[in-house]
Amino acid sequence: MGSRTPLYDQHVAAGAKMVDFGGWDMPLHYGSQMDEHHQVRREAGMFDVSHMTVVDVVGTEAKAYLQYLLANDVGRLSVAGKALYSGMLNEQGGVIDDLIVYLTAGGYRVVVNAATRENDLRWMEKQAEEFAVTLTERADLAMLAVQGPQARHLTAGVVSDSRAAMINDLKPFQGLAEGDWFIARTGYTGEDGLEIILPAEQAGAFWDALLHAGCKPCGLGARDTLRLEAGMNLYGSDMDESVSPLAANMGWTIAWEPAERDFIGRKVLEAQREAGDQPKLVGLVLSERAVLRGHQKVVVEGVGEGEITSGSFSPTLGLSIALARVPRATGDKAKVEIRGKLLDVRVIKPSFVRNGNKVFD
């Protein structure tokens, strides 16, 4: 038996098909992954993401520590509530994990992936030895993502007036504390919505209130197709410790300036940028009746070969899409090998759907 989140009983009651995910018993779907996907694009759905790891970072050198630990620069977070997406790199410039860090009143709150928890915590503790910081894992908290065009409206209807007012005022990528809750306008679906971190013992009642208000539970299956359509990376599939952020469409998360800021992996990334030799992560679109899947071979005529890192059927677009790592010189066409046949695919920037709409021509 795997670890259970505070919402395990809610999942079972909602008819979830439970699967193992990084040692956690998590809902894959509650009947139809496709219906849940559409629910989020059209109205609102909720996801239990309590398996994710929340770490609070406090201390006089918390800022200096995170500026050294992360490729993005927490110095850019000017006011409490701002959030930053970043890679945490090793000395070779490979991605140990991707994470979100929020500037809070007392320090920083970092949210990392569940499957990488132990490795992340070990690395973060090791790097913390040189700094006056304290890391506290918050296993006492639960986390819910409410996503979709109606997500904020629905959520505001089931919380206190002060929290509702805060939800109405939150700007995209902003997160604020209210009492013992932390509410952020972030997500992993390409839709408007919230991620809410709250005491574990309050999670069940909050879930039930959202359910009663018409918010449908959604599982990991829909979470994956939604994030893929949004062109968001999945750690372990689209990047890992052997992959540079420059080869994972994460170049925008590297804060090169100020040049004197030393962060782990910086020297290797600078050399890679200078050499211009890293492959790139692109989007693929297949119009034939087949489905692109991870690890299928991508052939780029006259250029070389690459590989699909994540692929699936796109419920919103009704055809198959993928993220693939290909040679930097790849243009707008490629072929993918599926069951022995080479099928033509379009190569686009890795973003397919935003706010319910197709975002490529």
Next chain:
Amino acid sequence: MSNIPADLRYASSHEWSRQEADGTITVGITDHAQDLLGDVVFVELPEVGRSVSAGEECAVVESVKAASDIYAPISGEVVAVNGALSDAPELVNGEPYEGAWFFKIKPSDSSELDKLMDADAYGASI
């Protein structure tokens, strides 16, 4: 619990077979198989007229989750395929034993049907 109709025969690779009055065998995939696959998005069917041997790959089901080969449960000639699955692959999830049949085989040796499992044996195997 999966639905396993008593009047059908079953392969360990989760195809069901039904003997029709005209001697042909209708083939589809079981309720258990569609449940494992999840939402089906494409079905690739064999050509009508193709000769198949028992155990030969002859169709592919693509769900959101995975691609899965479908095997001919019995040897013979493919005499019909279910074109409705091209437009409505979700039938495989909704009515695996009725609207979502895959193909019909004119068997070269109908005694092969006896080698397939009955409902009890299939039910015990899953």
